[in-house]
Amino acid sequence: MLPKRTLIFLLLILLAGNRLAAQTTCTTLGQNPETAFPVCGTALFHQGIVPICGGFLMLSPCPDPSGVITNRNPFWYKFTCFSSGKLSFFITPDVLTEDYDWQLFDVTGRNPGDVFTDPSLFVACNWSGDVGITGASDVQGGVSLVECAGSGVNLFSMMPDLIAGHNYLLLVSHFSDTQFGYTLSFGGPGNTAVITDTIAPHLANASKASCDATRIMVKLNKRMKCSSLAANGSDFTVNPPLATVTSATGIGCASGFDMDSILLTFNQPLPIGNYNLVVNRGSDNNTILDICDNGIPENEQIAFTILSNLPVPFDSLQHDHCLTDSFLIILADSVQCTSIAGNGSDFSITGPYPVTIANAAPAYCLNGFTRQIIVRLNTALIQPGNFRLVLQAGTDGNTLLSKCDTASVAGSFIPFVVKPKPFVDFAVPASLCLPGALARFMNRSTISDGTENLFQYAWDFGDPASIPNNTSSLKDPLHRYTRVGPFDVSL
Structure with a gap:
């Protein structure tokens, strides 16, 4: 009997090995949620070849003890609902004896990869084990949003209800391990949801994208096809023609x-001035196309300006208004971390009494740049007064430098105020007689600017056994002690 048990053990190892091998990470664009095909609801999508990969479990309402509900040889499609309604679609295999399955997710406000971990994203599915055309269609016999794995299961699910403004992902899974493709089509009898963007494609804006003005960033008014962009830049010219894309x-x-943005590179820097970016029919014989192949109008123009490199303004800080021993400078744009003198000599403080700076450092550095600087003082500012934090050239020979090496303006300053600090004091009887000792606490706190009427009070009578009566927010509170002290009272 020993040889038989050995053979069974080896067989189990081989089966386990085959199952693990079936889980292969997909690398082709479109085969992962993060790289899904954008969908135009009026177009047919034909996938001629389906690379073999995937095999990772998908979350669905279907019982799946054998682990067959997976992203097997998948492709993913993404779309937005522009008008609420029911969605109909069809998946037609190139070879009608092939088994295709699908599942729909609502990923509004979520990361695409969450489809593998969050069952609440489920909308509808069809994991029928039968072959042939599948999809969502009430006319074709769909009666449920959930059709699970197995032979004899309806190939059509009922049409799901889509919500306007929501974003969706459709997984198409190829259970047959061939590479024969399929056609995906949206719409049909009963379809009322609109997943076609009716906004016409246009340029949104353009701006300088490099310090030397050899690049500009073009923003589109919506996402458009990467494949419609001519890599040689022939979709665009500038006017006046002082450089060539x-x-x-x-x-x-x-x-x-x-894509929703395009980086254009010129053969030489654009001089300072005003320009128009002009849309052309590129060497690929089209302008930039949206997902439904509508093009940005030829000769459309958008204005942009090339300015001299501007310094980063010095205009905002955070500090404790009552006790200041450091500042957090918050900048509107990034400066070079290496342009901050560590000894704090880029800064000085003027005010009613002398203040010296101990050091300065970026609050954080990301790729050599920061928007926050910590300035520390040798001693805390306790006495009240009006002050200025002044920017100056440090011992490193410069003020703060922008990404384009432009120095912030020396002499710029940020005013700040150190407010008077309250002097906290109160009186209480030195001794009390039990039982039922009632103590009257008399507030004697003052502040140099005379704003005692703005005080807020937080008393703790040091008598935790009296909770919830152990605290008070009154100016001159009463508290009854029912046991022998001493008690540590704080205000």
């Missing part, structure tokens, strides 16, 4: 199919 890069196109 030599390349165009869609932001995010290296890891997806759509």
Whole structure:
């Protein structure tokens, strides 16, 4: 019997190994939620080849003891609902004897990868084990939003209700381990949801994107097709023609199919001045196209300006108004961390009495830049007064330097106030007689500017056994002690 048990053990190892091998990370664009195809509701999507990968479990309402509900040989599609209603779609295999499955998720406000961990994103599914055309259609016999795995299960689910403004992901899973493709189409009888963006494509704005003015960033009014952008930059010219666009890069196109920004590079710096960016039909014979192949109008123009590199303004800080031994300077834009003199000599303080700075440092550095600087003093500012934190050239020979090496203006200052600090005092009888000792506490706190009427009080009578009567917010409170002290009273 020993040889038989050994053979069974080896067989189990082989089966486990095959199951693990079936879980393969997908690397083709469109085969992960993060790189999903953007959808135009009026278009047909044909996927000619389906690379074999995936096999990771998907969360669904279906019981799945055998682990067959997976992102097997998947492709993902993303879309937004622009008008609420019911959604109909069809997945037609190129070979009708193939088994395709699907699941729909509502990912509004979520990361795409959450579909693997959060069951609340589920909208509808069909994991039927039968072959042929599948999808969501009441006309084709869909009666439930949930159709689970197994033979004889309805290939069509009922049409899900989409919500305007919500974002969705559709997983198409190819259970048959071939690479034959399919066609995905949206719409049909009973479909009332609108997933086609009717906003016309346009340029939104353009701005300088490099210190030497050899690049500008173009913002689009919505996401558009990466594939419609001519890499040689021929979709754009500038007027006056003081430089030529030599390349165009869609932001995010290296890891997806759509973009909302384009980085243009010129053959030489653009001089300071006003320009128009002009849309052309590029060398690919189109302008920039939206997801539904509508193009930005040819000859559309948008104005932009090339300015001299501006210094980062010195205009905001945080500090304790009553006791100041440090400041947090908050800048509107990033400065170079290395331009901050560690001895604090980029700053000085003027006011009613002398103040010396001990040191200064970036609150944090990200890629060599920061927007926050901590300035520490040798001694705390206790006495009240009006002060100025003044920017100056430090021992490193400069003030704060921007990303483009432009120095912030020496002599710039930020005013701040150190407010008077209250002198806390109160009186209480030196001794009390039990039982039922009633103590009257008399507030004698003062402040040099005479604003005692603005005080708020927080008494603690040191008598925790009397909770909730152990504290008070009155100016001159009473408290009854029912046991022998002493008691530590604080205000």
